[in-house]
Amino acid sequence: MKLLFASSNKNKIIEIKSLLPKGIELISLEDINFHDEIPETAKTIEGNASLKSQFCFQKFHLNCFADDTGLEVHALNGAPGVYSARYAGESKNTEHNIDLLLKNLGNSRNRAAHFKTVISLIIDGKEHTFTGIVNGEIRKERIGTNGFGYDPIFEPEQSGRTFAEMSLEEKNKLSHRARAFEQLIQFLSEIKE
Numbered sequence: 001m002k003l004l005f006a007s008s009n010k011n012k013i014i015e016i017k018s019l020l021p022k023g024i025e026l027i028s029l030e031d032i033n034f035h036d037e038i039p040e041t042a043k044t045i046e047g048n049a050s051l052k053s054q055f056c057f058q059k060f061h062l063n064c065f066a067d068d069t070g071l072e073v074h075a076l077n078g079a080p081g082v083y084s085a086r087y088a089g090e091s092k093n094t095e096h097n098i099d100l101l102l103k104n105l106g107n108s109r110n111r112a113a114h115f116k117t118v119i120s121l122i123i124d125g126k127e128h129t130f131t132g133i134v135n136g137e138i139r140k141e142r143i144g145t146n147g148f149g150y151d152p153i154f155e156p157e158q159s160g161r162t163f164a165e166m167s168l169e170e171k172n173k174l175s176h177r178a179r180a181f182e183q184l185i186q187f188l189s190e191i192k193e
Contacts, residue, residue, distance in 0.1 A: 002027055003188075006038060006056045006066035015172075019181060021189045032060060045070045045082050046118045046129065053120040053127065065121040065184065069177060071150050073101065073138060075110040084150070098142065098153055111137040115154065115176040119184050128187060132179030147171060 002025050005013060013028045020026055029035070038055050040048040045068045052066030070084040080087035080101065088096035105111065112135070119130045135157045142152035144164025151163035156174055163171050172178045 001025070002062060004029070004032070004056055004060060004062040004064035006052045006064055008035070016181065019185050021185065024188060027062075029056075034060075038066075040068070043082060045116055046120075046131075048082060049118040049120040049129070050127065053122050057122040057125070063121075063123045065119055067117055067119045067177070067180065069115065069117040071101075071113060071115050071154065073105065074112040075108045076101075076104055079104070094149055098150060101138070101150070102140070102153065105138060111139075113138050113154065115150075117176040117180040119180045121184060121187070123191070130180045130183035130187070132176040132181070132183070134174060134176045134179065 001023060003020075004027050005016060006029060007013060008029050013026065017026050038052045040051060042048045042051050048068040049066050052068070053064055056062070056064040056066065068082075070081045072078040072081050080097070084097070085092045086097075088100040114133050114135045117132045121128045121130070136155050136159075137157075139153045139155055139162060142162075142164070144152050144162045144166075146166060146168070147164045151171075153162065155162045159166075159174070163175070
């Protein structure tokens, strides 16, 4: 079975290829020479994942999946959420996003937050979704140099460290993305049997 991953992120593609069950060939947007941005205009993380997979299925007529991720901070009514990558503007500058989040959170005592990844998989025209969530809190300052995005200020529950203080292997054992992809891999393994 060929499966198109609606992503151009090389690191994500390598990671997913290593996890997929035998008999599933993962292809990327780059592999099919598609380099345009897929519109992410939905108001929810679930909606954006679905938009991307539906777009690819309709355009390329291939079984495919797409993911979308957001950080939802409780004291900010779920912001930045679906706008996590462009919280401080369309430039998608990570440092500016973190600065704005810390500014908006201020000295709030409620620093609870969670990361959520949603995967939309389309097999033979039927959509299936998988959600991974990791709860934690927002630190008052950046700690650690690993990872990307909000990792330096997000501390998963009961870890005592931010994602940016963890190795990729440690992060992948408990991250939102890993939890969603585990469900996807399980589903694909079952349909391959």
